[in-house]
Amino acid sequence: MMLFEKPPVFNALPVLVNIPISIYIVRFHDYSMLHQVTLPEALFLGLLQGFTEWLPISSSGHLVVFQSLLGITVPPDFDIIIMAGTIAALVLYFREKIFSLLTGIVAGNKAALTYVALMVLSGIPTGIIGFAGKQFFKGLFGQPFVVSLLIVVTGIFLFIASRQKDLHAEVDAKRAFVIGIAQGIAVAPGISRSGSTIGTALLLGIKPKEAAEFSFLIGIPAMIIASALTLMEGPAGLSGIGPLVVAVVAAFLAGYASIGLFMKILQENRLYYFAVYCVIAGTVFAILTHLMGY
Numbered sequence: 001m002m003l004f005e006k007p008p009v010f011n012a013l014p015v016l017v018n019i020p021i022s023i024y025i026v027r028f029h030d031y032s033m034l035h036q037v038t039l040p041e042a043l044f045l046g047l048l049q050g051f052t053e054w055l056p057i058s059s060s061g062h063l064v065v066f067q068s069l070l071g072i073t074v075p076p077d078f079d080i081i082i083m084a085g086t087i088a089a090l091v092l093y094f095r096e097k098i099f100s101l102l103t104g105i106v107a108g109n110k111a112a113l114t115y116v117a118l119m120v121l122s123g124i125p126t127g128i129i130g131f132a133g134k135q136f137f138k139g140l141f142g143q144p145f146v147v148s149l150l151i152v153v154t155g156i157f158l159f160i161a162s163r164q165k166d167l168h169a170e171v172d173a174k175r176a177f178v179i180g181i182a183q184g185i186a187v188a189p190g191i192s193r194s195g196s197t198i199g200t201a202l203l204l205g206i207k208p209k210e211a212a213e214f215s216f217l218i219g220i221p222a223m224i225i226a227s228a229l230t231l232m233e234g235p236a237g238l239s240g241i242g243p244l245v246v247a248v249v250a251a252f253l254a255g256y257a258s259i260g261l262f263m264k265i266l267q268e269n270r271l272y273y274f275a276v277y278c279v280i281a282g283t284v285f286a287i288l289t290h291l292m293g294y
Contacts, residue, residue: 041072042243046082046250053086053251054216054259056158056195056274057281060141061151064189065285068144068294080227081244085251087223090216093259097213118171122180122218129184130226137187144294148285150190155278158192161199162271169205171214178204179214183222190282193219195274198266208266216259 037045048066052059063079066072091098104112130137140147169175182200186193194215201211265273 037072037074037078037243037247039243039246041070042247043250045072045074045078046085046247047254049079049082049247050086050089050251050254050256051258053083053255054090054194055262056154056192056198056271057278058151058154058190058192058195059086061147061154061190061192061282064141064147065144065151065289069285069288069292078244078247082247082251083223083227085248085253086255087220087227089252089255090220090259093256094213094216097217115171118173118176119214119218119221121173122176122183122214123221125177125180126184126218126222127225129181130187133184133187137189140189145286145289147190148282148289150188151278151282151285153282154190154192154195155275155280155282157199158195158271158278159275161202162269162275164202164205166205167202167207169207171201171206171210175201175204175206176214179218183215183218187226192278193222194262195278199271202271208269209263212263212266 045063045067048062049059052062060079067074101112101116103109105116140150171179179197179200182196183193185191186196194212197215197218198211201215202208206214265271
């Protein structure tokens with residue numbers, strides 16, 4: 001139950017989230033990297049990023065593979081930047097939950113404070129793994145064959161998680177920390193962030209809906225921090241903003257649709273759908289990338 005009536009401006013929160021991100025990008029980042037990306041390519045990559053980001057099939061893995069197969073030259077920075085669209089989609093979808101947490105924090109509500117504390121706790125192992133393995137993870141973006149195999153690994157893990165039946169636990173400190181470890185490992189392209197965190201939560205006995213909500217919510221700060229750190233590494237400049245805008249908007253629309261689809265499938269206990277897809281798609285990707293010499 002919400003503690004206060006939600007003001008109308010909160011419905012515009014995704015836009016407000018994108019404004020500072022977009023201003024930062026336009027002011028400080030090097031858009032020269034986009035000169036090889038056409039509008040159709042940007043549209044395709046935005047839709048691909050948005051639709052696969054919140055499904056447990058690894059958006060980064062799909063981007064790496066498709067960019068290689070289609071010969072689209074895009075540095076990892078581009079993929080990070082268009083996450084602004086998918087983050088905005090997530091904020092819009094869970095706006096009531098987020099607003100409830102924010103108002104709960106202001107009011108000193110114990111449940112809200114505890115939940116946020118668990119989110120922070122889960123971010124600790126994620127950050128440690130992400131920073132420690134930064135160069136290793138970054139190198140994987142140039143190995144589409146290996147990434148394809150990791151998509152298969154994601155599928156196998158999802159199949160194991162989908163077999164869990166005793167789902168009555170709540171998120172606590174121990175479970176939040178373990179989920180954070182899973183999120184850290186999922187920095188690797190091909191290992192789905194939502195798949196690894198939700199799958200881990202299910203294996204820990206957490207109820208599906210709560211597992212999905214916690215997984216998605218801890219993804220917001222993790223993705224924002226990762227995006228900001230990547231952007232700060234780029235030199236200043238400005239060119240080719242059109243493809244980026246198209247990609248971000250496409251990612252937002254596809255991302256919002258994919259969240260609703262995933263929540264419906266998860267509540268119907270059909271997580272194995274994604275397991276089957278990942279094993280088949282990953283195998284096909286591995287064969288194609290191998291034949292193409294990757």
